[in-house]
Amino acid sequence: MNKRLIIAIDGPAGSGKSTVAKRIAVRLGIPYIDTGAMYRALTLRVLQKRISLTDTRALVRLSKTTSIALQGSHPERQRVLLDGADVTREIRTPELTQKVFYVAQVPKVRREMVRKQRTLGEKCGAVMEGRDIGTVVFPDADYKFYLTASSSVRAMRRYRELIQTGHSASRREVLADLKRRDKTDLERKEGPLRRAKDAFWVPTTSLTISQVVDKILQIIRTHSAKNPKVSGSFTLNSV
Ligand code: DC
Numbered sequence: 001m002n003k004r005l006i007i008a009i010d011g012p013a014g015s016g017k018s019t020v021a022k023r024i025a026v027r028l029g030i031p032y033i034d035t036g037a038m039y040r041a042l043t044l045r046v047l048q049k050r051i052s053l054t055d056t057r058a059l060v061r062l063s064k065t066t067s068i069a070l071q072g073s074h075p076e077r078q079r080v081l082l083d084g085a086d087v088t089r090e091i092r093t094p095e096l097t098q099k100v101f102y103v104a105q106v107p108k109v110r111r112e113m114v115r116k117q118r119t120l121g122e123k124c125g126a127v128m129e130g131r132d133i134g135t136v137v138f139p140d141a142d143y144k145f146y147l148t149a150s151s152s153v154r155a156m157r158r159y160r161e162l163i164q165t166g167h168s169a170s171r172r173e174v175l176a177d178l179k180r181r182d183k184t185d186l187e188r189k190e191g192p193l194r195r196a197k198d199a200f201w202v203p204t205t206s207l208t209i210s211q212v213v214d215k216i217l218q219i220i221r222t223h224s225a226k227n228p229k230v231s232g233s234f235t236l237n238s239v
Pocket residue numbers: 013035036037039040100101104129130131132133181185
């Protein structure tokens with residue numbers, strides 16, 4: 001049951017992907033994979049090793065020798081392990097967030113990360129969230145969703161998240177940082193943020209998280225009835 005069902009959820013920072021993807025994974029009873037956490041963990045390793053963020057060859061080498069694991073079956077309690085050490089909290093600091101793009105823009109690093117992500121997803125299926133899941137990592141995913149929201153709403157969500165997790169932040173800085181991240185995500189040569197042609201577009205500006213989750217589950221339920229590949233392969237707890 002539930003084997004190899006891949007649900008790709010892509011979108012820009014603050015579009016609600018993580019919260020939505022976690023809830024969908026719980027509702028469908030399949031693993032949740034946060035690919036952003038993997039890029040974050042690798043960036044932390046680069047900083048710990050005092051490697052220059054512009055030393056492309058060293059970044060590629062490190063991407064191949066670093067072990068990144070996601071531990072724990074419940075998405076809300078999932079831990080990110082970097083060479084065995086729990087870095088779940090450390091990878092969320094605003095300082096680290098600003099540096100991830102150096103690592104994420106290197107094509108050979110991305111290819112290594114995509115390889116790791118495919119291995120994880122192919123094992124037992126996943127709700128996988130990121131920027132290039134529907135376009136690069138799993139172009140033949142069973143379902144693809146592309147979440148968007150206005151930049152001001154996304155910045156407000158990020159700001160609240162930071163404050164709630166005990167970080168200090170200014171709304172202006174959060175918005176400026178978000179716009180910088182949008183630019184690097186969109187302009188990256190390899191694996192840029194794009195909506196896959198066959199992805200369902202879900203604008204979330206005026207929707208609550210529960211509404212987005214219900215909308216996505218509704219789409220999956222409707223289409224699974226028509227799609228023999230996935231029909232009957234999983235059970236929705238309730239919609
Ligand atoms: O989703 P997030 O904010 O945790 O992502 C952290 C960074 O990783 C962000 O700069 C975009 C990058 N990323 C990426 O390039 N490709 C992915 N599949 C996921 C994240």
